[in-house]
Amino acid sequence: MYEVLYVTSEMYPFSKTGGLGDVMGALPPAISRNGVRTAVVTPFYGRMNLDGHKLRLVYSDLHIGYPWPSTTAEIYQTDYEGISVYFVGRGEYFDRRHYYNTHNGDYFDNCERFIFFCKAVLKLARMLPSPPAIIHSHDWQSALVPPYLYFERAGDSFWTHTKTVTTIHNLAFQGRFSERLFHESGLPPEAWSMHGAEFYGDLNMLKASVAYSDAVTTVSPSYAQEILGPEFGCGLEGFLNSQAHKLEGILNGADYSVWDPGSDKFLPCCYGPDAVQGKQECKISMLREFSMSEQLEDKPVLGFIGRLRDQKGIDLLIDILPGLMEKDLGVIVLGEGNLAYEARLQELMENYPGRLCVLVGYTENLAHLIQAGTDIFLMPSRYEPCGLTQIYALRFGTPPVATAVGGLRDTITPYPADGATGFTFARPESGLFYDAIMQALGAWENREEWVRMVERAMRKEFTWDRAAHEYINLYRKLGARI
Known part of the structure; x- marks a missing residue:
């Protein structure tokens, strides 16, 4: 019935906290457009966007048997962009205000929540008329699907021809929990080894997935190489080197049906590489929207959109903001995360009214408006497995200043x-970041040169169809008949 079954903890437009949601809203439809029958399984959260999507109940009591023998799940289904999307529901696990954590930290039962989800995925797949050729898991929340299938395959011929793929979107998040939870997970004792799920006495869900998957991918070629070294390997570099034969980097794409200023529903004026003047109209509208100084209409305005945490380098931006404010420019920050960073940014905003705007939170319409209305996009990440916002910035004609990672x-x-098409600096250091911004501001002063860079950036293509072809080739190399 389905040739590829994707497993993910979030999927745009239904659920999203960051890049994973965007990827899973775009990659499966791109695979489907290439003639491969595709479905997605994701949790049924209490807080989801279901506007315009009709759900039907597929199973009201699908037996899961975890964490108690009688435990069941509800399974719902809808159609999206030519694919089937299945939702795994169980109120005590997924009907919460947030998906993974609150400001106070991770939910105490995250391991149990996603063990339940992984078991439900395989129970659902077992109910399909025929087994998928590929089951493709994403990040630690769905990471136990490949090891479960690996050990079930030995005693269940249903899985004989099903191959598994794991994609690492961010190695910093591995799903590391106590040994007790391994013994309750249903994985066999032989999986508890340095070559399997065990990691310094803990259960490591992502490590288990890498160990028992038939192939492993990252979301960019550079990141696939970086995680083999100690700087970006997050303690798993030795193990990942032992698995390097099945590791491949495939660059994410951008969903240009959503992120394209030529047709963007959130913008007051559409524009493109052959008509860049519309970008200035978006800038004027953005400044008015955020009550910023009209004098900035003819000055450079810098934008940052992202989670306010160390990975994204927000502390580097905070360090140099007072120095930047001495220049004749504006800065807009959109994001949420570390409460101390939020507070410091809001404190700085009070010192520079009309020139520094800090918006705590995230909405799609504001993100689109900032991409279109700013002149330079800031992305001082300490590491970036792929990044999508810089790809969006290129398409919106907002050259990025980013760490070369x-x-x-x-x-x-x-x-x-x-x-x-942009500016990079070698290491995540405040001084280097500041110097790269100065370089960008110098280029911005040369208007003819700047417009040429903007036009080049807008013509760059990072499509999901390109990425889909690479994934389909990988599936075929594993022997999938698709």
């Missing part, structure tokens, strides 16, 4: 090289 390196051609 991971997918940022794979998508930005740094100034002053021929064909430059």
Whole structure:
């Protein structure tokens, strides 16, 4: 029935906390457009966007048997962009205000929640008329699907021809829990080893997935290489080197049906590489929306959109904000996360009214407006497995200033090289970040050169169809007949 079954803890437009949701809202439909029958399984959260999507109840009491023998799940289904989306429901696990955590930390039962989810995925797949050729899991929340299937395959011919793939979107999040939870998970004792699920005496769900998957991917070629070393390997670099034969980096794409200023429903004026003047109209509208100084209409405005945490380098931006405010420019920050960073940014905003705008939270319409209305996009990440916001910034004609890591390196051609589309700096250090911004501001002063860079950036193509072809080739290399 389905040739590829994707397993994910979030999927745009239904659920999203970051890039994973965007990827899973775009990759499966792209695979489907290439003639591969595709479905997605994701949790049925209490807080989801279901506007315009009709759900039907497929199973009201699908037996899961975890954490108690009598435990069941509800399974719902809807159609989205030519694919089937299944939702795994159980109120005490998924009907919560947030998906994974609150400001006070992770939910105490995250391991049990996603063990239940992984078991439900395989129970659902077992109910299908025929087994999927590929089951493709994403990040630690769905990471136990491949090891469960690996050990079930030995005694259940239903799985004989099903191959598994794991994609690492961010190695920093591995799903590490106590040994007790391993013994309650249903994995056999032989999985508890340094070659399997065990990691310094703990259960490591992502490590288990890498160990027992038939292939492992990351979301950019550079990140696939970086995680093999100690700087980005997050303690797993030795194990990942032992699995390097099945590791491949496939660059994410952008959903240009959503992120394209030529047709963007959130913008007051559409524009493109052949009509960039519309970007200035978006800038004026953005400044009015955020009550910023009209004098900034003819000055550079810098934008940051992202989680306010160390990975994204928000502390580097905070360090240099007072120095930037001495220049004739504006800065807009959109995001939420670390409460101390939120408070410090809001404190700084009070010191620079009309020139520094801090918006705590995230909404799609504001993100689109900032991408279109700012002149320079800031992305000082300490690491970036792929990054999507810099790809969006390129399409919106907002050259990025970014650390030369991971997918940022794979998508930005740094100034002053021929064909430059943005600016990069070597290491996540405040001084280097500040110098790169100064370089960008110098280029912005040369209006003809700047417009040429903007036009080049807007013509860059990072499509999901390209990524889909690479994934389909990988599936075929595993022997899938698709």
